[in-house]
Amino acid sequence: MARNRFDIDENLESPFDIKHFRRAMIYIRRQQKPMIIAFVLSALSAAISLSAPLIMQHVIDVTIPAKDALPLVGWSALLLVTIVVSVYLATIRSRMMTRVGQDIIFDIRSDLFRHLQQLPFKYYDDRPQGKILIRVVNYVNSVSDVLSNGIINFILEIVNLIFIAIFMFAVDVRLSFVILAGLPVFLSIMLLIKNKQRRAWQAVSNKSSNLNAYLQESISGIRVTQIFSRESHNEGIFTRLATNFRKEWITAVGFNTLIPFTVDNLATLVTTSIYLVGLLALNPADVTFGVIIAMSSYAARFWQPILNLSQLYNNFINAVAYLERIFETLDEPVTVNDVPDAKELPPIEGHVTFDDVTFAYDPGINILENLSFDIKAGESIALVGPTGAGKTTVVNLISRFYNLTGGKILIDGHNISQVTLKSLRSQMGIMLQDSFIFSGTILENIRYGRLDATEEEIIAAAKAVCADEFIREFEQGYQTEVNERGSKLSQGQRQLISFARTLLADPRILILDEATSSIDAKTERLLQQGLNELLKGRTSFIIAHRLSTVKNCDRIMYVSDKGIAECGSHDELMARRGLYYRLYTAQKMEA
The missing domain is CATH 3.40.50.300 (P-loop containing nucleotide triphosphate hydrolases)
Incomplete structure (x- = not known):
């Protein structure tokens, strides 16, 4: 019952593992066709945009020295076309993925709502409503982009890196290794903060849930609050919860910002190294100024996917904390449910029998023990x-809102645990x-x-x-x-x-x-x-x-x-x- 408080963090019953993410793929596969189309559009857009540095290299090394204006105009027009086509394809893809993301939100939220409708009273007895509500609304919103754009962007950025690497090595092998030199540093930092980052976002999830639970409780009880002039005291509680949330959020965001900070600085160092190596260490006859400009452009383009992948990783770590909560809810057992061979309860007369019924809300604390009585129809x-003797418990058991600890209840001779809930409650x-x-x-x-x-x-x-x-x-x-x-x-x-x-x-x-x-x-x-x-x-x-x-x-x-x-x-x-x-x-x- 400790979870039925707004100021107690919820501990996960099971830690996240890769099986949870594979489970999330169910929702992704439902949108497989539009996602494939979007990926193709993204790949085309990226491939077209990668031709821009080659055009610039040719213009700098060949067209401009030739002092021929007509080819310069042609190459400029071609460069403009690549930009326009790339942006157009990216726009179409963005619109498609917006719809895919909303469809994924709809599917997850529908599954959550359907499951919540089936969960027994005890589930709601043990949890504040606000902690349930935040999972259906906020957490689903938080994971939708990772499950739609995130998957495509991850694959696309990997493909981009491969394409960029091919173009880089085609232009100059030596400068390409200069660009790659920063990767070990980046990967080391990622490995160092991975677990701390995940725990930080789990803490954010907890504090957000607590804050939402107290806010929902306060709104529901606003009349009682004002009757007893509790406004100032309640404001203090809210401030404490909001402060805890802010503290955990700042910590988690600190880990997030560390990655782009690292990437930006590594990209700057790599770009500087290209100019130093290209202009000072290598033979000018082998490395033209156009090659250096092209390679510096590819360096920026190479580290941009790295930055994007790091942001996707951040989003994935954030989403993991929310996926854990979502799947925890979906995995909550429907303990009061139709048994596999449940039968329809025929039209009843209303003869009710309690046969040695024992019931406990919590194990070991019986509310009713060995209760037997017989009620005739009518x-x-x-x-x-x-108060608290078990009167409401008796009628709740007749409706089978809870499962018995022992004994059985019969209606017209039918054991209510063996009939469908709908035919019983209707x-x-x-x-x-x-x-x-x-x-x-x-x-x-x-x-x-x-x-x-x-x-x-x-x-x-x-x-x-x-x-x-x-x-x-x-x-x-x-x-x-x-x-x-x-x-x-x-x-x-x-x-x-x-x-x-x-x-x-x-x-x-x-x-x-x-x-x-x-x-x-x-x-x-x-x-x-x-x-x-x-x-x-x-x-x-x-x-x-x-x-x-x-x-x-x-x-x-x-x-x-x-x-x-x-x-x-x-x-x-x-x-x-x-x-x-x-x-x-x-x-x-x-x-």
């Missing part, structure tokens, strides 16, 4: 008891404590769980839970736009809309977790009238701290000490004068 069951109506409202219209929110519902059916469900009246008071009625989490609605209104959404699905098993906790007494009485009809013929589990709302349930189960401490009707439990009696009496006295 019964209404209230779950009451102290026959349940579940309203959890958090009445989540999605951005969109009120009508779309009610229809969320049953997309084929007609407007008449939606209105009927809203009327049944007493939501129709307040909905029609809005100027746009059911077409009223609401914000994410329903910030423009009262808590009671959000719960009524969520209740209508649940009832519209016409479930055989109805689960209500504190469904009426934020509804005023008058609305609750009206709602109870509709519920009495809707609960007929359905198995229902109702969690409520306000015991007056569950007096009429067929059975009341008092959840305590990892099991059911008491079970019976309201009158039976009151007659026993046990735990339920004391709880009910205490509430009556408080009222």
Whole structure:
């Protein structure tokens, strides 16, 4: 549970290796055709541009000494053509790779979102939302260029180096070795900083994730922050997290800038050496001024791909840190999933059996132990008891949001672990404590769980839970736009809309977790009238701290000490004068 904090770095469960990058090639291969075309265009552009120094050498050594203006104009025009064609081909390639990069982003992000939709509740229990969000948005953006332009550019720069080397040695072998003399120094520096650079960018990834997690948490809880005047204190926390991020970023960028700094200085030294060797050490008869100019141009061109490769290496090291996080998420096991031979759950009556059920969120800390009970189809069951006793856990297990530690749960005799999740949950109506409202219209929110519902059916469900009246008071009625989490609605209104959404699905098993906790007494009485009809013929589990709302349930189960401490009707439990009696009496006295 330590990861469920914004100020704790996430340690990778597995280090990066080359298998991860080969795995990333799956997304690259999907864009194979446009990438090949882009590579061909890049190669043509590079080859054409490499002819420029040869043209310049010929002009300096032959055309200008001949003092013939017409050939000079021709060679100048040819030089201009090479520049224009090279730029044009590079532009087409750039546009193609922009689309390829966006397609790769789309594929990775779609896979991440699809996987996140399948992960169990426990995954989200253990992580701040901000640390999940940053992987889907920021990290995917960060790796897309490496997986598209980076691959092509890497191959292209290698080809460029080969071409440049061929041209260099064709012009002058001795000066070519002068140009190559700086390579051992460059490679030594690269090897020295490689591991430190990767660790530095992993640290940046951690601090960025922490900062994003706290920012998301602060925005979600802004009302509580302002109520308790925590602005200054929270600003201090944010400053600390932002300072940590800035510190790690500066360290990582320091390693990045070391490489181009090295390349630039080596290129300058090599170019200076060409002039020194060419003018002072070699025979002027063998090395003309045009050859020196051409070789100095090739030296700049030779070290430019080296610089580009070093930048690609920097980007790759950065991307490695993000790929590790992305693949860690994609590799997160879907522990609550259909078993290989899972069957469709047929239409149910609603007979629920807990058979020796044991459950723990964390290993060794059982919330429920050896719990057994049998609920007949159509019964209404209230779950009451102290906070944290396991009431919500019981209904979560019926819906199979978590896997059991031991025992089994049967619905109409079918083990729910052996049926498909969709066929199980589609026959349940579940309203959890958090009445989540999605951005969109009120009508779309009610229809969320049953997309084929007609407007008449939606209105009927809203009327049944007493939501129709307040909905029609809005100027746009059911077409009223609401914000994410329903910030423009009262808590009671959000719960009524969520209740209508649940009832519209016409479930055989109805689960209500504190469904009426934020509804005023008058609305609750009206709602109870509709519920009495809707609960007929359905198995229902109702969690409520306000015991007056569950007096009429067929059975009341008092959840305590990892099991059911008491079970019976309201009158039976009151007659026993046990735990339920004391709880009910205490509430009556408080009222």
